[in-house]
Amino acid sequence: MPQFEQVSVFGSLIFWSLLSFAILFFLLKKFAFPPILEALEEREKKIRKDIEDSEKLKEDAQTIKKDLEETLKAAHGKAETIVQLAQDEAKKFQEKNLQETEAKVRQVQKDAEQEIQSSRDKLLQEMRSYTAALTIASTEKFLKKALGDEDKKRLVEESIEQVIQELEKRQRN
Amino acid sequence: MESPLHHFEVHTIIPIHIGGLDLSINNAVVAMWVGLAIIAGSFMLVVNRGVSPIPGKLQSVLEISLEFIRSMVYEFIGEDEGKKYVPFIASLFLFILACNLIGLVPGSYTITSQVVVTGAFATGIFIMTLVIGFCKHGMHFLGILVPPGVPKIMIPLMIPIEIISMLARPISLAVRLFANMTAGHTVLAVLFGLALTSPAWVSWMPFGFTIIINGLEIAIAFIQAYIFTTLTCVYIGDVIKLH
Amino acid sequence: MDNINTLRYDGPDFLLVDSYQSINLMSENNGLRQGMQIAFRLGTELTVATLIGALLGHGFDKFFDTRPWGLAVGVILGGAAGCLNVYRAAMLLTIDDDDTNRD
Numbered sequence: 001m002p003q004f005e006q007v008s009v010f011g012s013l014i015f016w017s018l019l020s021f022a023i024l025f026f027l028l029k030k031f032a033f034p035p036i037l038e039a040l041e042e043r044e045k046k047i048r049k050d051i052e053d054s055e056k057l058k059e060d061a062q063t064i065k066k067d068l069e070e071t072l073k074a075a076h077g078k079a080e081t082i083v084q085l086a087q088d089e090a091k092k093f094q095e096k097n098l099q100e101t102e103a104k105v106r107q108v109q110k111d112a113e114q115e116i117q118s119s120r121d122k123l124l125q126e127m128r129s130y131t132a133a134l135t136i137a138s139t140e141k142f143l144k145k146a147l148g149d150e151d152k153k154r155l156v157e158e159s160i161e162q163v164i165q166e167l168e169k170r171q172r173n
Numbered sequence: 174m175e176s177p178l179h180h181f182e183v184h185t186i187i188p189i190h191i192g193g194l195d196l197s198i199n200n201a202v203v204a205m206w207v208g209l210a211i212i213a214g215s216f217m218l219v220v221n222r223g224v225s226p227i228p229g230k231l232q233s234v235l236e237i238s239l240e241f242i243r244s245m246v247y248e249f250i251g252e253d254e255g256k257k258y259v260p261f262i263a264s265l266f267l268f269i270l271a272c273n274l275i276g277l278v279p280g281s282y283t284i285t286s287q288v289v290v291t292g293a294f295a296t297g298i299f300i301m302t303l304v305i306g307f308c309k310h311g312m313h314f315l316g317i318l319v320p321p322g323v324p325k326i327m328i329p330l331m332i333p334i335e336i337i338s339m340l341a342r343p344i345s346l347a348v349r350l351f352a353n354m355t356a357g358h359t360v361l362a363v364l365f366g367l368a369l370t371s372p373a374w375v376s377w378m379p380f381g382f383t384i385i386i387n388g389l390e391i392a393i394a395f396i397q398a399y400i401f402t403t404l405t406c407v408y409i410g411d412v413i414k415l416h
Numbered sequence: 417m418d419n420i421n422t423l424r425y426d427g428p429d430f431l432l433v434d435s436y437q438s439i440n441l442m443s444e445n446n447g448l449r450q451g452m453q454i455a456f457r458l459g460t461e462l463t464v465a466t467l468i469g470a471l472l473g474h475g476f477d478k479f480f481d482t483r484p485w486g487l488a489v490g491v492i493l494g495g496a497a498g499c500l501n502v503y504r505a506a507m508l509l510t511i512d513d514d515d516t517n518r519d
Contacts, residue, residue, distance in 0.1 A: 003287050003288050016202040020268075025264040033260045345501075
């Protein structure tokens with residue numbers, strides 16, 4: 001192997017390689033690395049900052065979103081209350097209306113009943129008087145001579161009573 | 174057919190002798206310089222053009238590699254201590270990577286396949302870790318030879334074991350890089366030799382393999398540069414943290 | 417240009433690869449190459465440590481003329497050191513595995 005046999009070149013190889021490395025190291029360290037490393041660090045810093053910023057923005061957005069959601073919820077609640085109130089009001093109004101109408105109807109019914117009652121009573125009274133007169137007249141004609149005043153009157157009363165009873169019985173039925 | 178190890182031979186291009194030392198510039202050194210020039214040139218290009226917040230293609234490649242090395246250093250040394258080692262580790266990674274990759278160009282030379290070069294780097298790193306350790310902890314640094322939780326009776330046994338284990342680190346570091354580079358290039362050379370010498374109707378097979386292995390070698394060039402630098406980080410981290 | 421990226425996907429030594437790379441490694445189907453790399457790495461650790469122990473023992477023998485005891489003890493200590501290094505490397509390996517699983 002020449003790497004072990006060519007002893008004469010070892011000195012120059014070691015010398016030149018170490019020297020070249022030293023020069024390369026010096027040149028790179030002095031001129032090349034600082035700006036590039038600085039750029040790297042700056043970029044890293046910028047990226048870190050950007051990430052932090054974006055995280056912050058994200059947090060802000062989340063807060064805003066939460067706020068919005070809360071507001072929306074509150075508005076929803078309000079709207080529901082309003083609707084509820086309106087419904088209640090409507091219900092109340094409806095009930096009131098219904099009651100009033102019912103009362104009116106009842107009043108009208110009562111009035112009508114009263115009217116009917118009164119007119120019937122009047123009619124009955126009239127009928128009674130008519131019947132009385134008619135009966136008296138007819139009976140008078142019929143029994144002009146057979147009966148005295150006293151009997152006449154009693155008989156008339158009796159017949160009237162009978163008629164009335166009859167009427168009442170009929171009415172009851 | 175020439176030996177598959179033939180291309181590991183170094184040829185002197187410009188002979189330089191200083192005080193009995195042979196410091197001749199040879200093909201290995203020239204290949205290394207080409208690789209380093211590409212690295213340094215691309216960095217200079219980016220820096221001269223101005224480092225923009227929105228990186229271009231070349232800048233993002235360099236940034237990715239630096240970012241990668243920096244995260245590695247931070248992982249093994251720690252963020253506060255590691256900061257000042259980033260340029261060194263990055264240069265080391267780029268140096269080894271450039272040498273590994275330039276060697277894959279046919280006709281050039283992989284200087285990292287020279288065990289003396291990897292050995293020199295590993296030794297340098299080893300000495301550096303010792304210096305860092307003594308600067309940081311003073312005489313307490315010798316405590317690294319006694320792992321925590323070892324019973325007192327075991328200490329005389331553990332100290333030589335730990336010394337050997339410490340000494341083994343740079344050598345295994347150097348041997349790993351050298352062996353990987355040498356093995357890969359030897360395989361390539363054998364296959365290429367086969368492709369050249371075999372008749373045309375079979376030569377496409379070793380030639381195809383050469384291309385496949387070359388792709389694999391690119392991956393290995395990265396991996397070995399990565400392992401070398403990672404282990405350097407681990408060793409530096411060890412002497413800084415002291416267990 | 418893509419070469420830097422291939423590093424992320426091809427680094428088989430997940431021994432020391434950080435976690436997000438390990439995920440890529442896991443998804444890539446290169447288990448054999450990974451295994452070879454780990455075996456090679458652990459093998460080097462053991463061999464080198466044993467050799468160093470032997471070398472130190474040999475040196476000790478030369479200095480104090482204790483042949484062959486220095487060499488014998490050195491090899492044993494070197495083997496122990498190698499086991500220690502392999503153990504440490506393997507511990508790093510399992511820690512990294514855990515990392516991967518946690519991710």
